[in-house]
Every structure is written in structure tokens, then in C-alpha cells.
Amino acid sequence: MHSGDTSTPAERLRLIDKYFLAPGGGGPRAERTARATEPAAALRLDVYDHLRGSVDEATELAKSLCDGAEPYEPRPAKLEDTYRWLVEETSHLDQRRQMARDAVIYRQGLQHAILMGDADIICRHPCPDCVTWGLVWDRHREQVVCRNHHCADDDGRPTTWTLKQLAEDHIARKNHLVARAT
Structure with missing residues (x-):
């Protein structure tokens, strides 16, 4: 279930995954495409790269902020739960590292909004x-x-x-x- 608030980074991530990943979805046209001798890609590769990069960055951030320690819980399967997981995994850290985490989440939210045309x-x-x-x-x-x-x-x-x-x-x-x- 989602909150319906399209202004959060988590909700934007969910919307990109649901509506922008398929060919013909909203947003700018894909820059990276399959070669013409092959069938068209089943998804927009630039959007896939954006989603994968965002989730991978959040995962690596959790590890680096915790001085290389593995997260307590595995990363959730649902993309929109990634930021909640990141906050929970790093909630014990000092304010400086929590601000670094919050800045990455906020930057990714800005990137998601721009990708969605906002x-x-x-x-x-x-x-x-x-x-x-x-x-x-x-x-x-x-x-x-x-x-x-x-x-x-x-x-x-x-x-x-x-x-x-x-x-x-x-x-x-x-x-x-x-x-x-x-």
C-alpha cells in the first residue's frame, strides 16, 4: 500500500518504477537503447539505470555510514521501502552522518522529480x-x-x-x- 503523497522520494521511486520504466512511459526519451538489429528493449534502460543506481547508492550509503558494517536487515524487495530501510538502518548514528544520509535521500528525490518531468x-x-x-x-x-x-x-x-x-x-x-x- 502506498501513501499517495507524490512528493516523497519513496513515492517518486515507486511511481518511476510503475509508470516510467516501460517503453512509452512518461519522461524524457531513453538515451540508451537496444541496437536496431535486435527487438526493442522491454523497458527504458535509462530509467532502469536510474532506479538501480538509486537503490544501489542507498545500500552502499548504509554500509559506508556504518563504517563498513553490513546492514542489520536485508534491503527490502519493494523499491519504495528503500529509504525507510536506510533511515532505520542508520537511526543510531550521530547527527552529522544522519544529515549526510538525509541529503542523499533528498538529492535522489530531486533527481526522481526531474526524471518525472517536474x-x-x-x-x-x-x-x-x-x-x-x-x-x-x-x-x-x-x-x-x-x-x-x-x-x-x-x-x-x-x-x-x-x-x-x-x-x-x-x-x-x-x-x-x-x-x-x-
Whole structure:
């Protein structure tokens, strides 16, 4: 059973697996395809690579955050349970490592949203540098760009951010607000 909330990384992962993996599914066209001399791939290889990479990264993260120790429980079979499992496996860690985990989960959620065609999710974040709401996703460079001209460098080039940097900034701001509220 799923929650119906399409804004969580887990729900996005489920939706990608269910609706975007099959040929003709939503999102951008596959870049990697079977050769023309063979039948068409039964699934979109770029989406499969994205799903596999996300789950593998979460599994490796659980191991690396726990100093190489094997997880207590095996990774769940359902993709959408991966992040819950990751949080449970690392809930005993210090705040710094939990923030690193949360940033990876948040970054993957941004990647899932962009793959699903929701690049507007980037606009919902303030720029990590100038703290204005002028961020956009540049799909050609695969970077976040701040459109505020006051945030540009000395040559007038806009400030750019990776999804990793944006996620780390988001988690740091969130944790700072929580710490101030208590």
C-alpha cells in the first residue's frame, strides 16, 4: 500500500518504477537503447539505470555510514521501502552522518522529480548563496542555476549548483531551523 503523497522520494521511486520504466512511459526519451538489429528493449534502460543506481547508492550509503558494517536487515524487495530501510538502518548514528544520509535521500528525490518531468521542484528552494527564490533547472548542463543577476560572478556568469549541493544546503537549513525551534 502506498501513501499517495507524490512528493516523497519513496513515492517518486515507486511511481518511476510503475509508470516510467516501460517503453512509452512518461519522461524524457531513453538515451540508451537496444541496437536496431535486435527487438526493442522491454523497458527504458535509462530509467532502469536510474532506479538501480538509486537503490544501489542507498545500500552502499548504509554500509559506508556504518563504517563498513553490513546492514542489520536485508534491503527490502519493494523499491519504495528503500529509504525507510536506510533511515532505520542508520537511526543510531550521530547527527552529522544522519544529515549526510538525509541529503542523499533528498538529492535522489530531486533527481526522481526531474526524471518525472517536474523540474519546477528546483524553484521551491532558495539559492544557497544569495537566499533568493531564483533557482531553475538547466537540463542541458544538468545543474541548478540562480537567475538573480546580483548572484552572478564578476564576469556576469550565473551561479550554478549541483543537486548534491542544493540537497546539502536544504538539509542544513532544515536542521538549523529545528535546532532553533527547540
